[in-house]
Amino acid sequence: MNQSYRTYLEKNRDAHLSELREFLSIPSISALSAHKSDIKRTAEWLVNALQAAGLENVQIISTEGNPIVYADWMHAENDVTALIYGHYDVQPVDPLELWQTPPFEPDIRDGKIYARGATDDKGQVFMHIKAVEALLKTEGKLPVNVKFCIEGEEEVGSPNLEPFVEKHKDMLAADVLVISDTPMLEKGKPAICYGLRxxxxxxxxxxxxxxxxxxxxxxxxxxxxxxxxxxxxxxxxxxxxxxxxxxxxxxxKPLTKEERQAFRDLKYDEEALKKELGVNELYGEEGFNFLERTWARxxxxxxxxxxxxxxxxxxxxxxxxxxxxxxxxxxxxxxxxxxxxxxxxxxxxxxxxxxxxxxxxxxxGRPFQMPYNHPVIQAAMRAYEKAYNATPALTRMGGSIPIVEGFSRLLNIPVVLMGFGLPGENFHAPNEHFHLENFDKGMITICEYWGELSQIKQ
The missing domain is CATH 3.30.70.360 (Alpha-Beta Plaits)
Incomplete structure (x- = not known):
């Protein structure tokens, strides 16, 4: 794939960060009814951003709760279609006094952008929009067809998303669902999550x-x-x-020998965890280590x-x-x-x-699990390697994202969870932030993923 998109991203980095600040400054808190107008304003902001990026059929679709923003670009030379899911709503900011800078006045310091929603999930949604823009502005096309489905109720349990997906199956039909709302393993070590509890x-x-x-x-x-x-x-x-x-x-479903070995190969430091948490012993089901207990049991x-x-x-x-x-x-x-x-x-x-x-x-909410050797996951691994010069870890998550299983079941498609946040970025907590190193490398990863995905035979 032509690499001119990288030059575009470098030249427009300051402009993109300025736009991201604007996006993050809107207090789209879904849990508080006082922010209903901010939810509407955020959806409208996304419409403008998606249109400016070159996407088509951009629209705000009403639900019984907060609206969903849809967009697509369907002119690829092959018939591979990727559906990108994200959310534009954010958590409340309490306790406000613990923020070093106001949560809706984005501040860049020490190579990070601080604001509510910086990593969960506005920053990562924004990266997908700009990755599409970079390819369309430099190559005039995308390697695959793309659709966006961006909701405004994830932080309150997505009560209206499954009915929306059920009603709009044809509009959302795709070959793979891509979500960037999960963490990397650590700095410089990307991870692809293939299982959620x-x-x-x-x-x-x-x-x-x-x-x-x-x-x-x-x-x-x-x-x-x-x-x-x-x-x-x-x-x-x-x-x-x-x-x-x-x-x-x-x-x-029991862990395979290969999965248990892969977990051990991550060399997770249980002693450091005990020290961090201030406990003298870890606890759990006998016969399993910490990662197995929290990811797969x-x-x-x-x-x-x-x-x-x-x-x-x-x-x-x-x-x-x-x-x-x-x-x-x-x-x-x-x-x-x-x-x-x-x-x-x-x-x-x-x-x-x-x-x-x-x-x-x-x-x-139902658990979700993908075969980690699925072609769409292997394509994601190759894309990460090109951007980070590191082989991503294949992980599971102990938490739950019920909409992932819902999407997979209703649309009958594989799901790739390729996040770019870091575990210590305070999502849901004061001083939420996003490392700009992953903002830069993440957009490269996304662009490379579309190229890798286009090579998969359907």
Whole structure:
């Protein structure tokens, strides 16, 4: 592929950074209704940026929530089409006092740009737009067809995205979905994520007597909901850290020998992690290391528990209620609804006498996993190597991005998670930033990826 796009990116770097500052200055916080007008303004800004880059059919499409921005360019000499997904909404900025510079007044210092959304995900969406622009301005064409789908509700769980994809399958049809919203391994070491854990969450409510009771008069004669809840929660794991829910592991896809070796080859420093977190031991399912436990094994965690007297001092009360919130991270091929069924059955089986228990199902999302030797991932590896002069690591992520599995299932296409952020860039936290080294190399990687993708035989 002609390398003139690199010269274009170098010559226009200052102009591009100025545009990025403008993009980042709009407070498109989806969680706060006060920023509804900013959401609209951001979508309109994207329309202008996509049109200026040379994309066509650019439009804002309404949903029951925030709008989705669509654009495409469909004139490639081959029939390979890539769908690029990203989001333009950002997290709230609290606590504001911890920001060194205002979160919506982008500041460049020490080779990084600081602003809310710099790495998650405005900066990475912007890179895709400018990569397309660079190729169209210098070569007049793209190696592949491209479509953009940029939403404004990712930070609040993308409630309207799956219905949108379901309704617009023909418009979004593609051969591969590309998402840049995941981190690299570390500075200079790119990574391609081929697996994400799923999620399901529940609340457990335990009810005893019809009101709080004096522990002297009733203690020892009436069931204590806090004791009952503790007994239920303690039953969730065995002494080796394994989830003790019957059937919990039945559909877990085991790690292959090759994957386990690849994880070991990353030489993850568990001692450094313990020091960083201030713990003397790591914990988890016996027989697996930290990366395996957090990337490729399912979990059940207690996220919160409460009941009874919480104030200063002591109040000798036997509470009438106790509550806990739990969540599971799931791996292929676990189904969130099935896991919730198993948990509910387990809880009722282990509820002691004298109390009543109820469960409320909350968030859920399916796990996602791609074959790491898939041609679209191998093409991405070659593109990273050209930009970074380093072979990217093949990783999984412990977190969940439910829309990835939704896209893959509804459109029946492979997904490539090729992010350019770094783990320490404070996404969702004060002083979020994005390393400009990865801004520069990332756009080169994207341009090279379109060239590599065009060579894949369909």
């Amino acid at each position: 799923g999620l399901c969450a529940m609340q457990i409510d335990v009810k005893g007597a019809n009101g709080d009771l004096h522990s002297g008069i009733y203690g020892g004669g009436i069931a204590n909901p806090l004791h009952a809840l503790s007994e239920i929660l303690a039953s969730f794991h065995d002494k080796n850290g394994k989830v003790a829910i019957e059937g919990f592991y039945d559909k877990v 399912p979990t059940l965690e207690i996220n919160g528990m409460y009941g009874g007297f919480q104030g200063e001092g002591i109040k000798t009360v036997l509470p009438s209620e106790a509550h806990a919130k739990i969540s599971c991270r799931l791996v292929a091929d676990q189904d969130p609804a099935e896991i919730q069924d198993l948990i509910e059955r387990h809880v009722h089986k282990h509820t002691p006498p004298g109390v009543q228990v109820s469960l409320t199902r909350m968030d859920s």
